[in-house]
Every structure is written in C-alpha cells, then in structure tokens.
Amino acid sequence: MARTLAELQAALQNDVLHRQSTSLDSLSVPEGTTAESRLAVYQNAYEIRLVNILGEDYDTLWSFMGDTAFRDLATSYLRAHPSTSRNARWIGHALPEYLAGQPIAAQIPALPEIARLERAIRDAFDAPDAPVATPEDLAAIADQPEATVFTLHPSLALLPMQTNAYDIFRALRAGNTPPPPARARDLRWIVAWRRDLNSHHAELTGGEGPLLDLARQGHNFARLCEAAAMLDEPDTTAARMAAHLRGWLENGMISAMGRATARDPA
Amino acid sequence: MVDRPPFLGFGLGLRPQHYAEILDADTPPPVDWFEIISENYMEAGGRPRHMLDRVKERYPLVMHGVSMSIASSSPLDRAYLDRLKSLADHVQPKWISDHLCWTGVHGINLHDLMPVAYTEEALTHIAARIARVQDHLGRRIAIENVSSYIEFAESEMTEWEFVGELARRADCWLLLDVNNVFVSGQNHRFDGAEFIEAIPTDRVVQFHLAGHSEGNDCLIDTHDQPVCDEVFELYRRAIGHFGPVSTMIERDDNIPPLSELLAELARARQIARDTLAPDQLKVA
Numbered sequence: 436m437a438r439t440l441a442e443l444q445a446a447l448q449n450d451v452l453h454r455q456s457t458s459l460d461s462l463s464v465p466e467g468t469t470a471e472s473r474l475a476v477y478q479n480a481y482e483i484r485l486v487n488i489l490g491e492d493y494d495t496l497w498s499f500m501g502d503t504a505f506r507d508l509a510t511s512y513l514r515a516h517p518s519t520s521r522n523a524r525w526i527g528h529a530l531p532e533y534l535a536g537q538p539i540a541a542q543i544p545a546l547p548e549i550a551r552l553e554r555a556i557r558d559a560f561d562a563p564d565a566p567v568a569t570p571e572d573l574a575a576i577a578d579q580p581e582a583t584v585f586t587l588h589p590s591l592a593l594l595p596m597q598t599n600a601y602d603i604f605r606a607l608r609a610g611n612t613p614p615p616p617a618r619a620r621d622l623r624w625i626v627a628w629r630r631d632l633n634s635h636h637a638e639l640t641g642g643e644g645p646l647l648d649l650a651r652q653g654h655n656f657a658r659l660c661e662a663a664a665m666l667d668e669p670d671t672t673a674a675r676m677a678a679h680l681r682g683w684l685e686n687g688m689i690s691a692m693g694r695a696t697a698r699d700p701a
Numbered sequence: 702m703v704d705r706p707p708f709l710g711f712g713l714g715l716r717p718q719h720y721a722e723i724l725d726a727d728t729p730p731p732v733d734w735f736e737i738i739s740e741n742y743m744e745a746g747g748r749p750r751h752m753l754d755r756v757k758e759r760y761p762l763v764m765h766g767v768s769m770s771i772a773s774s775s776p777l778d779r780a781y782l783d784r785l786k787s788l789a790d791h792v793q794p795k796w797i798s799d800h801l802c803w804t805g806v807h808g809i810n811l812h813d814l815m816p817v818a819y820t821e822e823a824l825t826h827i828a829a830r831i832a833r834v835q836d837h838l839g840r841r842i843a844i845e846n847v848s849s850y851i852e853f854a855e856s857e858m859t860e861w862e863f864v865g866e867l868a869r870r871a872d873c874w875l876l877l878d879v880n881n882v883f884v885s886g887q888n889h890r891f892d893g894a895e896f897i898e899a900i901p902t903d904r905v906v907q908f909h910l911a912g913h914s915e916g917n918d919c920l921i922d923t924h925d926q927p928v929c930d931e932v933f934e935l936y937r938r939a940i941g942h943f944g945p946v947s948t949m950i951e952r953d954d955n956i957p958p959l960s961e962l963l964a965e966l967a968r969a970r971q972i973a974r975d976t977l978a979p980d981q982l983k984v985a
Contacts, residue, residue, distance in 0.1 A: 438855060439822065441806070448806055452809070460854070476850040476921060517809050522743065559747075564746030632748040
C-alpha cells in the first residue's frame with residue numbers, strides 16, 4: 436500500500452532518528468545494492484553530523500572526556516533532545532543541563548561546568564550587537580548613585596562555578612595537561628563575553644563576581660557599594676568599586692549606565 | 702517565457718576561513734559574486750554580520766538556505782520565513798534559494814536534505830508552498846535539486862520531470878546543482894545529461910559545482926572534495942544547454958585555501974568560454 440507524503444516522511448524520519456527500518460518497503464534502489472545500506476547512509480550521516488557539531492561546540496569537554504565517553508554522551512543527548520532548531524548551531528544548547536543530570540556529572544561535577552563555559556563563549560560569538568559604555572560615561576553617574584543601574588552587554592554570561600572547571604578549560608585550551616577535577620574551596624566566578632568581535636573569558640576575583648551579578652540583576656550602584664563594603668574593608672570600598680567599574684567599562688562588559696527604570700528590583 | 706535574473710558570472714560560497722583573503726588582499730580575488738548560507742547570518746550580531754556587511758559592500762550576493770524544508774508535510778515555519786525576509790532586506794541578494802527536500806516533520810530537524818517521492822501529491826503540495834513562500838518574500842525563489850541515495854516505490858515520474866513541472870507550476874527559479882545530478886545519476890543509474898536536457902531553460906538561474914565522496918555502494922554528496930572531471934564535463938553540457946548561468950564552486954567541508962577554489966572556478970570559466978560566445982559571458 437503506497438504511503439502518502441506525510442506517512443512516508445514520518446516513517447523515514449523515524450528510521451533515521453531511531454535506526455529502524457519501517458520505511459524499507461517504500462524504498463527503491465538499483466540492482467546490486469540494498470535498501471538497508473542506502474537507508475544507512477542517512478542514518479549514519481545524521482549521527483556523524485550531529486555528534487560532530489556537538490564536538491565542535493564542546494571541543495574542550497570532548498578533549499577532557501575522551502572520544503568514547505563524549506560520543507556516548509552526545510548520542511544519548513541527541514536521543515533525549517532531537518534537534519528542533521533550523522540552525523545546527525543550537526543543537527547543543529541543552530547539553531550542559533542534560534549533562535548535569537547524568538550520573539557522570541555526580542562523579543565529576545566539573546564536566547557540566549566546562550560545558551556551560553563553552554556554551555557561554557560560543558553564544559557570545561554572535562549575540563546581538565549593542566553599544567559599549569566608556570569610562571567617560573562615569574561622570575554622568577557620579578552624583579546619582581541611588582538612581583544608577585547598569586545594562587550589561589547582551590553577549591555577557593556570568594557563571595558561578597563550584598569546581599576547578601575553569602582551570603581544566605584553560606589548561607586544555609593552552610595545550611597543557613589539565614589538573615585533576617576537584618571541588619573549589621569557594622565559589623568561583625567566570626565571565627564570558629564578546630569584545631571587538633572576539634569572544635573572551637576571565638575569572639573575576641576579589642568579590643567582583645557577586646558585584647557584577649548584582650549589577651546584572653538590575654541593582655543600583657548604591658546597592659553595589661553597600662555589598663562591596665560588606666565583602667572587604669569598608670575603607671577601601673570606594674577604591675575597589677572604582678577599579679571594578681573601570682575594568683567592566685574598559686573590557687566592554689557594560690552597554691549602558693543610567694537612571695533606574697521599572698526593571699530595578701531595588 | 703520568463704525573464705531570468707542577470708548573469709552574475711563566476712562565484713564562490715562565502716566561508717569564514719576566507720574572510721581575510723577576500724577582504725584584506727591588495728588585489729581582490731577574481732570572484733564575481735558570493736553565495737552566503739542564510740542560516741549562518743540569521744543571528745543578531747557579532748563577527749558574522751560584521752564580515753557579511755564588509756563583503757556586501759564589494760560583491761553581489763545571493764542567499765542560499767538549508768532549512769526551509771519546502772517539501773515537508775509539516776506547516777511552513779513562519780518565524781523562519783520572517784527571519785529570512787529580514788536578512789534579505791538587509792543583504793539585498795540577487796536571489797534566494799533553498800533545496801527541493803524536507804529537513805524534518807513534527808517539529809524535529811534532521812539537518813539533512815531528505816529526498817522526496819516524485820508524486821502528483823508532492824508536486825501539488827510543494828508548488829503551493831513555494832507560492833506561499835514567494836508571496837511572503839515578495840520575490841521568486843530558486844529551488845535546488847539535491848543528491849539522493851534512495852528512491853521511492855511511490856514515485857510516479859522521474860526526478861527531472863518532477864523538477865521541471867514544479868518550476869512551471871510554482872513559477873519559481875531553479876538552482877541546478879550539477880554535482881547532485883551526477884551523484885543521483887550514479888546512485889540511481891540514470892544519465893545526468895538526460896536530466897539536464899529535460900529541464901526548462903528559462904528557469905535555471907544558478908549552477909552549483911561541488912565535490913563528492915565514494916560510499917559503500919553509492920556516491921555521497923559531501924562537498925569536501927574538488928569537483929571531479931565527470932562533473933565538469935556535465936557542466937559543459939549544462940552551460941551549452943542553458944546558456945550563460947551564474948556558476949559557483951560550493952565547498953562546505955575540508956575547506957582548502959582560496960587559491961584552490963579559484964583554480965576550480967577558473968576551470969569552470971574556461972569551459973564556459975569554450976562553449977559560449979564571448980558576448981554571452983558579459984556580466985550584467
């Protein structure tokens with residue numbers, strides 16, 4: 436019985452996704468070949484193509500896990516999350532979250548954090564363009580700290596990490612032997628963003644991470660200063676905040692500074 | 702008879718690996734135009750859009766998509782078409798193309814160019830969808846034949862009968878991929894020249910030339926190899942049949958230095974010069 440267009444597509448898609456052969460009776464191939472081997476061209480291409488795309492997006496994770504473990508992760512992820520996006524670039528979007536739920540992440544908590552970092556760097560690459568505030572714009576906020584809030588660059592992602600994932604990531608990217616995975620003593624703050632068309636990443640230390648996180652949440656400058664005063668010697672608050680702000684501005688992490696709007700949670 | 706868009710000459714697919722060679726060279730490379738993969742420039746910002754704008758200042762562009770899924774039995778994706786239109790408004794391409802295939806149903810994307818059964822049902826369905834896309838975009842689109850590894854027992858006509866009839870019914874352009882004709886011809890045991898000579902001459906606006914690989918019992922359209930001699934010979938037949946049609950080398954993987962692609966493009970130019978009169982090859 437001939438299949439309709441919709442039936443044929445549903446059967447073939449099922450066979451490609453799940454390596455089944457329900458569509459064989461609709462396939463026509465020349466003598467000397469088999470429908471199974473021709474169907475396998477599509478089945479193999481699907482798996483190889485999508486695993487390779489994940490491998491490109493998460494190449495540091497791949498290096499760290501090794502070929503077999505990464506391929507197992509990628510194929511099980513693709514079974515759980517078949518692509519629903521037209522752009523292959525989004526196939527691996529949910530991989531960090533998926534990996535975090537796998538038994539291997541309970542054994543090695545650095546793995547999903549490496550994945551999260553690679554995703555953030557990848558996403559920064561073509562995030563929307565936006566203006567970048569400059570140190571000169573600081574003058575405008577000097578006399579109204581209560582009213583000033585920050586708009587971070589849309590490419591910026593701030594990642595609190597509980598492991599040494601960033602050390603592993605940096606070692607592998609530099610071609611060095613990575614340290615063994617370990618839990619961090621304190622929470623570590625890694626930032627990924629785009630500046631001058633290139634993706635960047637850095638670790639924020641000295642309380643800078645939680646402060647940038649407050650700025651990201653829309654808290655005003657006065658609130659950031661209060662938080663900074665609690666993080667270290669109150670006497671040094673002004674100098675520390677000035678240094679942080681200058682760094683954020685010089686690195687293109689802030690798109691705008693201005694009066695608080697309804698978005699301000701304070 | 703419909704008026705085809707102008708002959709653009711000899712082009713290449715724009716690939717990020719070649720941005721510097723294209724934009725920073727003292728002497729611009731001998732490429733008349735570039736084809737961009739639409740999906741690669743649909744995200745909002747960053748380097749892709751920046752580079753696209755720089756290339757756009759210097760070269761005519763055409764847009765080539767891989768995920769319209771025009772043959773799918775699932776509904777057209779309006780959001781995708783809106784983004785495609787928005788990109789086209791920005792790029793102002795000479796034309797927009799996509800493939801005669803489906804990429805998924807029921808919300809899934811296989812990221813492959815899945816083949817179609819050549820039935821009257823499919824013809825009616827796809828022609829109506831092309832018409833809707835053309836209404837949405839406000840212009841004719843070009844539809845490309847794909848390589849395939851299977852045919853369907855359901856098919857009621859040949860691929861070339863289907864493609865020609867589709868162009869007439871949908872009133873669309875065609876992008877003839879000469880390598881795909883060759884690969885499918887080898888895989889399904891038909892003569893590529895017969896395919897080419899059955900396609901209406903007034904519909905074809907672009908040729909793709911590409912490379913392929915050998916699989917277990919068929920050729921595979923990998924776009925990671927140089928164009929082979931047989932495909933260049935089929936191109937000679939094609940340009941003889943269709944006259945001057947904008948021609949490009951399409952390389953998607955195992956990307957070589959620009960000079961290697963330029964050498965392939967020079968071979969295509971020479972074949973066109975051997976086949977057509979000089980005044981036919983004047984670029985509009």
